[in-house]
Amino acid sequence: MSYGKSQAEQIREISGVNPHKCMKCGKCSASCPSFNEMDIKPHQFVSYVLNDDAEALVNSKSLWKCLSCFACIERCPRDVKPGKLIDGARQTVVRQRGADYLMPEEIPEHLDPKLPQQLLVSAFRRYRR
Amino acid sequence: MKYSYYPGCTLKTKAKEMDAYARASAEALGFELEEIVDWQCCGGVYPLGTDEIASKLSSVRALDAAKEKGQDLVTLCSACHHVIKRVNDDMKNVDDIQTRANNYMELDVPYKGETEVLHYLEVLRDRIGFEALKEKIVNPLKGRKIGAYYGCLLLRPSGLMAFDNPENPSIIEDFIRAIGAEPVVYPYRNECCGGYISLKEKDLARNMTANIMDSAAGFGAEALITACPLCLYNLGLSQNAARLPVYYFTALLAEALGVKEEVLAS
Numbered sequence: 001m002s003y004g005k006s007q008a009e010q011i012r013e014i015s016g017v018n019p020h021k022c023m024k025c026g027k028c029s030a031s032c033p034s035f036n037e038m039d040i041k042p043h044q045f046v047s048y049v050l051n052d053d054a055e056a057l058v059n060s061k062s063l064w065k066c067l068s069c070f071a072c073i074e075r076c077p078r079d080v081k082p083g084k085l086i087d088g089a090r091q092t093v094v095r096q097r098g099a100d101y102l103m104p105e106e107i108p109e110h111l112d113p114k115l116p117q118q119l120l121v122s123a124f125r126r127y128r129r
Numbered sequence: 130m131k132y133s134y135y136p137g138c139t140l141k142t143k144a145k146e147m148d149a150y151a152r153a154s155a156e157a158l159g160f161e162l163e164e165i166v167d168w169q170c171c172g173g174v175y176p177l178g179t180d181e182i183a184s185k186l187s188s189v190r191a192l193d194a195a196k197e198k199g200q201d202l203v204t205l206c207s208a209c210h211h212v213i214k215r216v217n218d219d220m221k222n223v224d225d226i227q228t229r230a231n232n233y234m235e236l237d238v239p240y241k242g243e244t245e246v247l248h249y250l251e252v253l254r255d256r257i258g259f260e261a262l263k264e265k266i267v268n269p270l271k272g273r274k275i276g277a278y279y280g281c282l283l284l285r286p287s288g289l290m291a292f293d294n295p296e297n298p299s300i301i302e303d304f305i306r307a308i309g310a311e312p313v314v315y316p317y318r319n320e321c322c323g324g325y326i327s328l329k330e331k332d333l334a335r336n337m338t339a340n341i342m343d344s345a346a347g348f349g350a351e352a353l354i355t356a357c358p359l360c361l362y363n364l365g366l367s368q369n370a371a372r373l374p375v376y377y378f379t380a381l382l383a384e385a386l387g388v389k390e391e392v393l394a395s
Contacts, residue, residue, distance in 0.1 A: 016179040033321045033337060065333075068174055069321035070285035074295055087177040088149070110328050114365065116358040118139040118208055122173030122325040125184065 005115045007092055015088030019046035028072035028082045038062040039079035042082040043073050049085065057089050064101055068088075068126065090126070098127035130256070132247070133195035133202045134162035137209035138170045141246065144206075144358040149395070151205050151249055153388040158257055158265060162203060165194045171212040174325065180228045186215035189230050193240040195291070201245040203252055205379070211282035211290070214246045218289050248283065248292065250378070260367035261309040267387040269309025276313040276350030277301030277383070278341065280360045281321050289293055295319070299352065304378065308385035317344035322363040334363045339370035346371030355379040388392035 005013070012019070028042040029034055029035055038061040042047065042106065048057040057063070072082045093099050140148040155162050169187035174183040191213060196203040204210035217224040221242025231239040247255070251273040253262055287295035298319065301305055303313035320341060323334030341364065345353055353375045355361050364375045 014180060033194045033323075033332075034226050035327075037333065054303070066328070067281075067324045067326055068177070069281040069324065071281070071321070075289060091178050100381050110137045114143065114362055115328075116139045116143040117360050118137070118173050118206065118357075118359045119325060119328050119362065121138060121170055122208065123176050123328040125172050125176065126325055 006052055007058065008049045010051045010056055010092050011049055011057075011085065013088075014091050015081070017046075017049075017081050017085045017088065019049045019080065019090070022046040022080045025077060025079055027075050027077065028073045028080075030076050030108040031071040033069060033071065034062075034065040034109035036068055039067040042086070045082050045089075046087045048078065054089065054092070057086075058093050062086060063090050064127070077102065094127065094129045130160045131163055131200060131392065132160065132252070133198055133244075134202040135168055135171075135189075135191050135202060135213060136164060136205045137204070137205050137208055137274045138173075139358040140206060144361075144377065146392070147358070147377040148330045149206065149392045150377065150383035150389065153392045154379060154382045155222055155385050155387050157386045158253075158262065160252065160257070162217045163198075163200070165202075168194075171209045173208050173212070175212045176214045177329050182226065182233065184218065185216045185230060186233060189220060189234060189240055192220065192242075192244045193234070193236060195244045197303070201247050203249055205245050205249045206358065207248075207282040207384055209281060209354075210246070210356075215289055217242050217244060217246050217291035232353075244350045250283075250300055251292070251303060253304060253307075253382075259303050262304075263309075264306045266307070266309055266385045268385050269367060270385055271309055273310040273320070274313050274349055274351045275310045276315055276345040276348070276353045277318055277347070277365065278306060278353045278355045278360060278375070279319045280355065280357055281319070281324070283327070283356065292367075301378065301394050304382075305354070308379070308381055310385075313345065313348050313350040315345045315348035315350060317341040322357075322360045324359060324363075327359075327363050327366060331366060335366045335368050338364045341369045341393060342370040342373055346373055352376060354381060 305312040327334035
């Protein structure tokens with residue numbers, strides 16, 4: 001995948017997001033249900049990609065706190081889609097060998113009798129390749 | 130009227146009753162759900178990467194199977210609906226995905242997004258009609274105060290899902306009215322339940338669903354209804370908050386149509 005491209009370029013390419021469109025209104029951060037859990041906030045995602053500082057973004061806690069609730073995407077007045085941008089960042093990580101955030105071996109400790117299959121397949125798709 | 134039907138993984142396992150009530154209710158309302166043969170899991174979440182193809186093929190197969198039969202495709206789980214509806218949009222409007230997915234599929238006739246995807250609630254609203262549904266109710270749920278829990282996946286992104294007003298929806302409230310109960314509108318009805326975070330970080334989901342429970346109870350709801358097994362699970366995790374019972378909307382539908390007992394007996 002994308003040899004010779006910077007990680008920030010890869011994030012732009014996978015997400016299809018144009019970070020230049022952001023006008024920093026902060027509506028995404030105001031809408032985000034995981035705001036308190038995030039070290040880099042949704043309205044800040046674009047800056048890291050614009051400044052070619054993808055390393056900080058992919059090493060942030062925020063990568064694994066996005067819930068794909070699409071509130072930021074719904075409410076963005078500039079159609080920037082911060083939720084797609086952070087997914088692009090997550091993809092550049094989980095697409096690397098051995099960089100999965102969820103391992104099959106840890107599944108048993110997470111299980112309980114009521115846990116729906118939907119939760120397992122969703123987590124597998126977001127957290128690993 | 131016959132529809133192709135995509136139940137999805139959880140309706141065959143932890144949420145069997147949601148499926149059984151939906152089928153019995155469909156029969157009572159005069160439409161048939163014909164399960165797609167050999168359907169495959171939708172993956173639970175829509176793959177957001179613009180270069181994702183393989184992870185969308187299970188949805189394309191289901192969509193094409195419905196097209197082959199000339200039927201609309203009905204979903205019931207919010208997550209399956211979200212994934213299949215968005216993949217269908219890709220197949221219709223994104224040339225690159227359409228070409229590459231069809232290259233994999235090698236169908237006799239390429240699939241180009243022809244199938245219409247309907248959530249069961251949309252069948253009730255747009256095909257049956259809530260007025261007509263009301264006339265079929267034999268056991269109106271009088272005096273029951275029900276809060277609709279929409280969550281995220283049915284509503285957002287609204288441009289693609291085209292399900293209802295994403296900030297002030299009314300379809301489930303109209304449904305609650307049609308079955309004779311009283312809808313309770315509360316602020317957190319379209320806030321996230323935590324989704325897949327509850328696998329590894331249960332406490333985060335607990336906090337989020339506690340807010341939803343307290344919001345609904347504070348506005349007078351006595352129970353919540355949902356169309357999503359993961360929302361139901363996460364709502365059940367909430368602690369230090371109001372503990373309202375949470376039902377699948379099809380359970381109340383079957384009860385109001387007088388077919389709940391036959392489902393429980395079968």
